[in-house]
Amino acid sequence: MATPPSYPFSPPERLDLDPRYARLRREEPLVRVRLPYGEPVWLATRHADVRTVLGDARFSRAVAAGRDEPRNTERRQDNGILGMDPPEHTRLRRLVAKAFTARRVEQLRGQTRATAHELVDGLLAAGPPADLVAHVATPLPIRVICDLLGVPVTDQDKFHTWSEAIVSTTSLSGEQVQRYLDNLFGYMTGLIEQRRREPADDLLTAMVQARDADADRLTEDEVIQLAAGLLAAGHETTVTQIPNFVYVLLTAEQGWARLCADPGLVPSAVEELMRYVPLGATAGFARYALEDVELGGVLVRAGEPVLVSIASANRDETVFTEPDTLDLARAVNPHLGFGHGAHHCVGAQLARMELQVVLETLLERTPGLRLAVPESELTWKSGLLVRGLTALPVSW
Amino acid sequence: MGENGWRVRVDGSLCIGAGICASTAPSHFALDDGLSQPLAERIQPDEAVRDAADSCPMEAITVFDVVTGVQVAPEP
Ligand code: HEM
Ligand code: SF4
Numbered sequence: 001m002a003t004p005p006s007y008p009f010s011p012p013e014r015l016d017l018d019p020r021y022a023r024l025r026r027e028e029p030l031v032r033v034r035l036p037y038g039e040p041v042w043l044a045t046r047h048a049d050v051r052t053v054l055g056d057a058r059f060s061r062a063v064a065a066g067r068d069e070p071r072n073t074e075r076r077q078d079n080g081i082l083g084m085d086p087p088e089h090t091r092l093r094r095l096v097a098k099a100f101t102a103r104r105v106e107q108l109r110g111q112t113r114a115t116a117h118e119l120v121d122g123l124l125a126a127g128p129p130a131d132l133v134a135h136v137a138t139p140l141p142i143r144v145i146c147d148l149l150g151v152p153v154t155d156q157d158k159f160h161t162w163s164e165a166i167v168s169t170t171s172l173s174g175e176q177v178q179r180y181l182d183n184l185f186g187y188m189t190g191l192i193e194q195r196r197r198e199p200a201d202d203l204l205t206a207m208v209q210a211r212d213a214d215a216d217r218l219t220e221d222e223v224i225q226l227a228a229g230l231l232a233a234g235h236e237t238t239v240t241q242i243p244n245f246v247y248v249l250l251t252a253e254q255g256w257a258r259l260c261a262d263p264g265l266v267p268s269a270v271e272e273l274m275r276y277v278p279l280g281a282t283a284g285f286a287r288y289a290l291e292d293v294e295l296g297g298v299l300v301r302a303g304e305p306v307l308v309s310i311a312s313a314n315r316d317e318t319v320f321t322e323p324d325t326l327d328l329a330r331a332v333n334p335h336l337g338f339g340h341g342a343h344h345c346v347g348a349q350l351a352r353m354e355l356q357v358v359l360e361t362l363l364e365r366t367p368g369l370r371l372a373v374p375e376s377e378l379t380w381k382s383g384l385l386v387r388g389l390t391a392l393p394v395s396w
Numbered sequence: 397m398g399e400n401g402w403r404v405r406v407d408g409s410l411c412i413g414a415g416i417c418a419s420t421a422p423s424h425f426a427l428d429d430g431l432s433q434p435l436a437e438r439i440q441p442d443e444a445v446r447d448a449a450d451s452c453p454m455e456a457i458t459v460f461d462v463v464t465g466v467q468v469a470p471e472p
Contacts, residue, residue, distance in 0.1 A: 055415040057422045086420050090447045097451045098471065334413060334430055342419035349453050 004032035004040050007307075012281040012387045014380060015244060021045055021312035030296035033307070036169075038070035041286055042298070042306040047316035047336070049296045050308040053287050055341030059306065060085050063288035070286050070305055072169040072385065075177065080225040082285055086342050091217055092226055095210050097346060099148065099203045105349040108144065112354060115143050116361040124365070128395035129372030136362075137242035137392070141354055145234035148350075149227065150202025151191060159184060163232035164384075169282065171383030188228040192220075203230075230347070237279070238351050240381075240388035242358050245273045247378070247392060249359075250371055252326045259328060263363050269328040270355045275335035276326050278311030281387045285343075310336045366396035402441055402468060403460045404434040410456035417448040417457060424448065425457075438462065445469070 009018050024031055029046045044050050053059050062085040069076065081092050098104070116136070123135040142160065146153040164172060165180035172180065192208055199205045204227060211218045249255040249269075259265055286305040293300045300306060314335045315323040338345035345351070362369060371378075372393040379390045404424065406417075411432050417425040418432060421444035425432050434457075439445065449457040449469035459468040 051415070055419050055427070057419060087444065087447070090420050090444075090451065094447055094450050097453070100453060102454050338414070341415045344414040344416050344453075346453075348414070 004034050007033035007035055007043060008282045012380075012382075014378075015248065015277055015387060017278045017311055017315065021309060021315065022317075025312060025316060030298040030300070030306075035070040035282070035284075035307075036072055037074050039068045039305065041070040042295075042300060042304060043283065044296060044306055044308045045312040046296060047313040047319045047334075050310065050313035050336055051340050052293075052295060053306050053308050054336070054339055054343065056293075057086070058290050058293050059287035060290050061285065061287060061343070062088070063290070063303075064286060064305070067288065067305070070284075070307065072282055072284060073174060073177065075174045077177075077181075078225070079285065080222075080229050082229075082343055089342055092222060093342075093346065095207060095218065095223075096203065096226065096230065099206070100346050100348075100350055102349045105353050108148065108350070109353055109357065111147070112140070112144055112357045113361065116140060116357050117365070120361055120365045123394075124396075127372075129393045132246060132392040132394050133239075133243050133389060134391065136358065137246075138239050140242070140358060141235040141238035141351075144350070144354055145231060148203055149231060149234075150195065150200050150204040151231055155187070159187060159231060160235070162187070163236050166229070166232045167236050167385045169383050169385060171381070184228045184232065185224055188224050188231070192224060192227065203227075234347055234350070237386065238347075238354055240386050241274075241277065241279060241351070241355065243389045243392045244277045244279065244387070245270075245355060245359065246362070246369070246394075247389060248273060248277060248326065250369065250394075251375055254326060254328065256369060259359070260363060260367050263360065265328050266356050266359050266363070268330060268333070269359065270352055271333045271335065272326060272328050272330045273355075274337035275314045275320070275330075275333055277337075278314075279337070279386050280309075280311055281382075281385060283307040283309060284385060310339070366394075368396045370395055399463065401462050402439050402445065403462050404437055404439060404445060405458050405460075406432045406434055407456045407458070410454040411452075412454055412456075414453060416451050416453070420451055421445050421448040432456070441468075 009020050024045045030042050032040055033043045034040050044053050061083055119136045123130050142156050162180040162184040165177045195205045195208050207223050211223045286307045288305050289300045289302050291302045317323050338348040372395040381388050381390055408431050413430040418427050424445050446469040449459050455470050461468055
């Protein structure tokens, strides 16, 4: 049998989506590929199949631990909550899910708005031009997750550096990844110890208390790893998406100008941008079939791994009308930008709120927002699981 | 089923179809046209259903004790 093509099919180029996905959805919705390391794997590209892989209990994340899991780094990583299946997974997830419900997140909106205004004050004072990444996109999600967890925001330089370990493919060496993770976990161990001694009104304290009340069900390591995961995942992705969103709005037709004319579109615009932006630079977290499953016209055998392309699912023409067009008022938008099923992003409501608040604040304070350099001069990060800008110089 | 047990509801106006419930408690919830539906409204107590209700980001799932009328989940 021929060696399957390597994945990703092409190096990420800005936020462009490889045209191969459209052909695969039409002709070969389940295709064999290889990641840089690990065993060959199926890749699902259609919306319905991606949902099945992520949501159907016949597909397991836990099995991956005992296999040569397809991956982007030579070293294996313990994925914590993202490496577990229900009911094990549920035991951990329940511990924090309450803190991230839509209702709880709504209570943080006012404070987030105040933070956004303060950061935009700083942007305005620094320019024009000034860098949106440094002034707004990076500090905002960090402050929000710090407040929620109870992590001192003054430590941000440390943990922001270490957090890159969870999204790095080649940007860090294997040894650096290990060192950063050790630092992050060590740091979190200290904070949790401190909360045990001096409880506060924050999520870390709630996690410690739940663990101490039910020590049989939760280990100390699980709690530390989950807290570190929330801190890292809680800002890395949102920090990246804010500039991606603004970049698309400033460069697409029917983008910023349309939103300025109708700021009421912000909530649907955020959903549309979640759909439209192919955030992932590659794929990961393969699911293993627990039994034979018919998927995309192929029989996936028990024990075989499957990856999904969320970006491709989000452009599926059988689900979205004119999928390649940015429509900020799109009414029906079942995008999979936050995943689906048991592992559906626990921070989704929080990320949505942050993205809405940032766009609303920029619309209000800088309606004349535009790129301060030609588009071709923007620089993109590389060697990460996600695509994003290193800087976004803007004027207003 | 007798007079005891739990009553399960999903508020379709709150559900966003994230599918956490159907993955957490597949014998009690399924997505129908993108939205969650309980497979049975009256059930015998099952921790998986309580977990699903506690895990729903929209608090769209509510579980009541049929006899006492007390809300079993989600936790406030
Ligand atoms: C725009 C920002 C974000 C995006 C695009 C995003 C995307 C995702 C996706 C696609 C998954 C599912 C991965 C899979 O099933 O393979 C996921 C899971 C997860 N996300 Fe997010 N996320 C964002 C923000 C956040 C925030 C703010 C937090 C923390 C507060 C967070 C914490 C997590 C955690 C802990 C998981 C694993 C959940 C589990 O395994 O049950 N994310 N995210
Ligand atoms: S977990 Fe809640 S929002 Fe998600 S599908 Fe189930 S009921 Fe709907």
